[in-house]
Amino acid sequence: MPTPSDVDIWPLLGVRIQVSDVELAPIDDRTALDLGRLAAGGIHGNFLPFSTPWTRGTETEVARNVYRYHSRLRHELSPERWSLEFAARLDHTLIGVQSLTAEQYGTTRSAESGSWLGQAWQGKGIGTLNRIAILTLAFEGLGAHEVTTSAWADNQASNAVTRKLGYEPNGEERLDREGRVTVQKRFRLSREMWERRGADLRPHVDLQGVEALRRWLSID
Numbered sequence: 615m616p617t618p619s620d621v622d623i624w625p626l627l628g629v630r631i632q633v634s635d636v637e638l639a640p641i642d643d644r645t646a647l648d649l650g651r652l653a654a655g656g657i658h659g660n661f662l663p664f665s666t667p668w669t670r671g672t673e674t675e676v677a678r679n680v681y682r683y684h685s686r687l688r689h690e691l692s693p694e695r696w697s698l699e700f701a702a703r704l705d706h707t708l709i710g711v712q713s714l715t716a717e718q719y720g721t722t723r724s725a726e727s728g729s730w731l732g733q734a735w736q737g738k739g740i741g742t743l744n745r746i747a748i749l750t751l752a753f754e755g756l757g758a759h760e761v762t763t764s765a766w767a768d769n770q771a772s773n774a775v776t777r778k779l780g781y782e783p784n785g786e787e788r789l790d791r792e793g794r795v796t797v798q799k800r801f802r803l804s805r806e807m808w809e810r811r812g813a814d815l816r817p818h819v820d821l822q823g824v825e826a827l828r829r830w831l832s833i834d
């Protein structure tokens with residue numbers, strides 16, 4: 615038996631998604647620390663875009679939250695419950711995170727995306743590219759039937775990306791955000807909607823390492 619490679623041991627390590635000059639690659643220990651520093655440098659103003667306040671606190675606390683979060687998700691990955699967390703790089707510079715999360719995906723074929731960019735990289739069209747990249751992984755690479763997303767009603771950038779890519783509304787919830795009731799909007803994009811609306815909207819996306827990932831996650 616040959617000695618197993620890194621990708622044999624942990625097939626997520628072989629996955630790369632390239633769209634335009636943005637690359638998504640799995641988050642290793644070194645990258646989780648660097649992402650922590652990026653997040654500590656600022657993701658948003660006073661308005662909290664996330665469901666939990668992990669960006670509140672000192673720079674060290676924010677960086678530690680990022681490191682702990684990605685380390686935990688990396689090790690908890692299983693076919694029943696996974697969160698594929700990717701670091702986004704623009705021309706090799708680390709700029710943010712794009713994720714795809716699912717439970718019992720083998721049965722549901724439904725996954726949820728999430729993302730953030732360092733403040734300096736926002737508003738330049740990169741969030742849209744990252745979302746197209748992760749949707750391509752889901753629909754073309756992993757055979758998703760639908761991909762969902764959600765954002766606070768006042769998260770204009772996130773909701774603009776969602777609207778632009780043709781999702782449909784999928785309900786809303788009144789939730790606590792730092793002590794105030796706030797509406798969170800949910801959206802879904804079905805495979806049919808992706809295929810019908812997507813082709814003329816999206817740039818070419820190159821997927822690598824997806825077959826091994828599918829086998830590992832028991833996706834037929």
Ligand SMILES: CC(C)(COP(=O)(O)OP(=O)(O)OC[C@H]1O[C@@H](n2cnc3c(N)ncnc32)[C@H](O)[C@@H]1OP(=O)(O)O)[C@@H](O)C(=O)NCCC(=O)NCCS
Pocket residue numbers: 657658663664728729730731732735736737738739740741742743764765766769770771772774775778
């Ligand atoms: C949400 C996020 C990933 C979007 O990425 P982005 O690169 O900033 O978005 P893009 O530049 O691709 O913009 C997409 C659309 O949003 C619009 N948009 C961006 N910021 C906006 C704002 N503040 N108000 C209104 N529209 C806005 C853009 O005009 C663009 O639409 P257009 O192409 O029709 O002009 C990024 O802004 C971010 O990381 N925000 C902070 C963290 C966050 O909110 N994460 C998501 C949690 S649900």
